[in-house]
Structure formats: C-alpha cells, structure tokens
Amino acid sequence: MNQSSSTKIRVIVTGATGMVGEGVLHECLNHPQVEAVLIVNRKPSGFSHAKLTEVIHNDFFDLTAIEQQLVGYNACYFCLGVSSVGMKEPEYTTVTYDLTLNFAKTLSRLNSDMTFTYVSGAHTDSTEKGSSMWARVKGKTENHLARLPFKQEFNFRPGLMKAAPDAQKTPKLYKYLEWLYPFLHLLFPNSSCLLSEVGQAMINVTLHGFDKNILEVSDIVAVAHN
16 A cells, blocks of 8 residues: 555554553654544543544443444554563453454454554564463464454564653653663664654554564664655
8 A cells, every 4th residue: 555645544542541552642643644543541541632532431342332433544553452470371361362353353344444553562473382471362363463354454563662751651660771772772773662663653554554464673663764
C-alpha cells in the first residue's frame, strides 16, 4: 500500500494508560495525517485533545456494549499488555492471547479496511515451542493475529524503549535507568529505540505498508524515519 501525503487516517489506541500506549498516542495526536484517535481504557487516561475520543470499558473480553464506537477506523495500535513476572502460563495466556485476539477479532469484523499493529516483544518465539513461557504466548498471539482478515497486520518487537522526557506514564524504574540509554544504544543499537520511533513507525506502516509483518528494532527505526 502506498498512500499520498494527503491521506487522513483514523486510529484506535489501546493501553494509553501505560508507557508504550502513551508514547504511541502522543505521536498520533501530533501527526498531520492522523485526523482522529480513539482510546479504549479501563480507567480515565487524563488526556485531552481536539482529535481525541476516550471510551471507558472495563471488560475487554466482551465488547458488545461499545462495538458501534469502534466502527470507521483505519488502524488499531494495540499497546495493551502485562508483564509475565509472577504469572503462570494459563493466566498469562488469558490476559495476553485471549484478550488480544478477542479485541482483534471484533475489529476485523467491524472494519474491513483496517491495519492492526500489535506490540509484542524482542525474542518472541514464533515456533511457540521454546522454553520461555512469555515468548511462546506472544508467538502464539502474533501467529493467530496474522490469520485474521485485516487489510494489514504487523507485529512490532521493540526492545528497550526510551520515553519522551515529559511522559506521564513512564514507570519509576525506567526513569531511574534513563541515563543508561545512550550507552546501551551505542553498545546494542539493534536492541533499543525511542518510543517516539515506535509510534511513527506504526503510522508509517499504516500509510505506506511494509514488506514483512514482523518488525524487529532495526526495522522499526528504519520505518520511523522513512
């Protein structure tokens, strides 16, 4: 797909109350080709903008009550996710695979011309057979999302991400370790990127497409600057 610079898109962002979702939302709100943004959260985000509509919905396993509000969008940037630390595989599968697939299936039914982009993780296991539980579950999620009838479906695998200095949702641990980012990026350039680059890359693959549906850090950075 190759769209002109005059193309306008309408996007849905999930996870805006978290670090990644906030960063992606910020890029969408400031991009001239994004004309409207819908965020779907379990609790109010605290954000306000002329382009922004917010829907508060507690049960992502049953979207019946808000389906009509999800119609008419060109893209979904799915940034909702949880850490697997302390979780057993069945529990992690429920909140990662089942929840994501339910949301995605609903959108694919409501919006035939949609690009769906899923924030996965570096070292996700596409074989679904490795020793790492979270990587298997993420791999299963990626594989099944790719089978849904979206116009385009992409899986982003960012590594370490650096948020903007004025970000509100950055975890304290990230803030404490921010000073390390330039050194880590210098040593491992293909393992880290700016969160702004993740958001820009999502918009660019929506507008212009990409030749593969799994984007590692180097792909994300390259697409962000195209």
